[in-house]
Amino acid sequence: MIQWFPGHMAKTKRQIIENLRLVDIVYELVDARIPFSSRNPLIDEIVKNKPRLVIMTKADMADDSLTKKHVSTFERQNISVVVVDASKNLNKNIIFDKTKEILSEKIAKDAKKGIINRPIRIMILGIPNVGKSTLINRLVDKKVTNVGDRPGITKSKQWIRLNPSFELLDTPGVLWPKFEDQEVGYKLALTGAIKDDILHLDDSILYFLDFLRTYYPQSLINRYEIDISMSNLEVLDHIGKKRGLIKNNEVLYERVYDVILNDFRNLYLGKITLDR
Numbered sequence: 001m002i003q004w005f006p007g008h009m010a011k012t013k014r015q016i017i018e019n020l021r022l023v024d025i026v027y028e029l030v031d032a033r034i035p036f037s038s039r040n041p042l043i044d045e046i047v048k049n050k051p052r053l054v055i056m057t058k059a060d061m062a063d064d065s066l067t068k069k070h071v072s073t074f075e076r077q078n079i080s081v082v083v084v085d086a087s088k089n090l091n092k093n094i095i096f097d098k099t100k101e102i103l104s105e106k107i108a109k110d111a112k113k114g115i116i117n118r119p120i121r122i123m124i125l126g127i128p129n130v131g132k133s134t135l136i137n138r139l140v141d142k143k144v145t146n147v148g149d150r151p152g153i154t155k156s157k158q159w160i161r162l163n164p165s166f167e168l169l170d171t172p173g174v175l176w177p178k179f180e181d182q183e184v185g186y187k188l189a190l191t192g193a194i195k196d197d198i199l200h201l202d203d204s205i206l207y208f209l210d211f212l213r214t215y216y217p218q219s220l221i222n223r224y225e226i227d228i229s230m231s232n233l234e235v236l237d238h239i240g241k242k243r244g245l246i247k248n249n250e251v252l253y254e255r256v257y258d259v260i261l262n263d264f265r266n267l268y269l270g271k272i273t274l275d276r
């Protein structure tokens, strides 16, 4: 996984801004479980006035009622947004239709100038693990994939033809996540956007247990057969004992953390959205 240092960020930003000049629209990917925490802190400064579509990925893992609420929040800010589950049968037309809608003025203007049928060029941006590669694979129709240099474009830039109307820059822009806010850090660690050991996993897990108590108490009770009046430490001990994660009479907390993390990431706690 990528480690971000200031020099690395500056270089990444420069490269992305350079590539932005080559495209008509940016797809900004965010994780539907943390649609605000998974945005790059400088995304507006980087994308500027380039048309943009926010794609909320992993919707199959997110709390549907909150996904609806978050879509409205983006729309209220005049940001176009679509919601996808790229884990299976992605409905590409939802994305393509929205893209044409966003670019309709430009397409009409081009038509007046006699420019017609020029493919719309797309670039994907997002923080690590948000689902960039998965989405690209879904968007590419294997049968018509045509990866190759195009005249007039720097040799290293490869365009993937998605269909006669759309071309995608084959390398997505990997953006750094937010670092400043502790709570955001916990959410990024829990969803897997940053390495668990960058932030102490125990803090993230304690945060998560408190979060579940407040917003999804029944998930906690059902999965671990606990009493909600138990303290976090008692909950961890209870899970450790039930799962036999004990050595020399001591609960192996690191192993318990992994159980909880895997339960969250594999939906054993249900669909959970961490950004409220």
Ligand SMILES: Nc1nc2c(ncn2[C@@H]2O[C@H](COP(=O)(O)OP(=O)(O)OP(=O)(O)O)[C@@H](O)[C@H]2O)c(=O)[nH]1
Pocket: 057, 058, 059, 060, 061, 084, 085, 086, 087, 126, 127, 128, 129, 130, 131, 132, 133, 134, 135, 174
């Ligand atoms: N359930 C579900 N899982 C998804 C979805 N999209 C991606 N994933 C999973 O999320 C993980 C990360 O997906 P990638 O496509 O590798 O993410 P990425 O943005 O390319 O990550 P980096 O290359 O590390 O920056 C993988 O395990 C995917 O299977 C989705 O819509 N639903």
Ligand SMILES: [Mg+2]
Pocket: 132, 133, 134
């Ligand atoms: Mg990738």
